Amino acid sequence: MSDSYLRLIPTDNRWQPDPGAAAAAASYVTRLFSGPQDDVEEVETEFYDVVTLVDAGENTTRISCPDCDGDIEIDWFLDLVEETGETFGTLDVEVPCCGSVVALDSLRYDWPVGFARFEICVMNPVRAEYELDSAELAEVARLLGHPVAQILAHY
Structure with a gap:
């Protein structure tokens, strides 16, 4: 069985949020997948010491x-x-x-990939709209204090 991921990264590949902002954004994203028909296996934040590939897996x-x-x-x-x-x-x-x-x-x-020092990784998200819409992305950006991009991955 394969896994799907929704990965949110800052648009500046060297930028990192403070830990409190990262936690608030991850909490918000978790709530986006907590409706009656929605589910998510895991939401994690990752801080990287150097710029790291955030790929789309088999999608690319x-x-x-x-x-x-x-x-x-x-x-x-x-x-x-x-x-x-x-x-x-x-x-x-x-x-x-x-x-x-x-x-x-x-x-x-052909599928967006990114390079970042921070990401919010959502494992196996399930809801009617898999991707975050522009308002949801704007709220994640507001909570983090920096614009974000989303990467959809499948492994």
């Missing part, structure tokens, strides 16, 4: 280059992630398609 099947529009093999990306242990001192890499040096967060992924 295509990556392309922002410089040449060429396709980048998923295996190249997976090898890079394995090499770095999902953490990055810099997001700049030389891409195999054209040899340009580009930031990993500028690559075009």
Whole structure:
């Protein structure tokens, strides 16, 4: 059986909230999945020491280059992630398609991925609308004190 995740990250990949704000935002997200037909297995906050990949798991099947529009093999990306242990001192890499040096967060992924030092991770969320809507994202951002993006992952 596979797991689904809703992952919320700051739009600035180096930014982290204070622990109280993180707890308040996680509590709010938990309440979003606590209705009669809703459920969530777990809601966690993660603070990372360095910028860390927040991927979309099996959802990502295509990556392309922002410089040449060429396709980048998923295996190249997976090898890079394995090499770095999902953490990055810099997001700049030389891409195999054209040899340009580009930031990993500028690559075009068919499912959004992100890079962050903080995330709220929601495991196996169930409700009518799986994704958070713009008002819910705005409330998470208000509680954290910083805008957020959501990553939908499946493993």
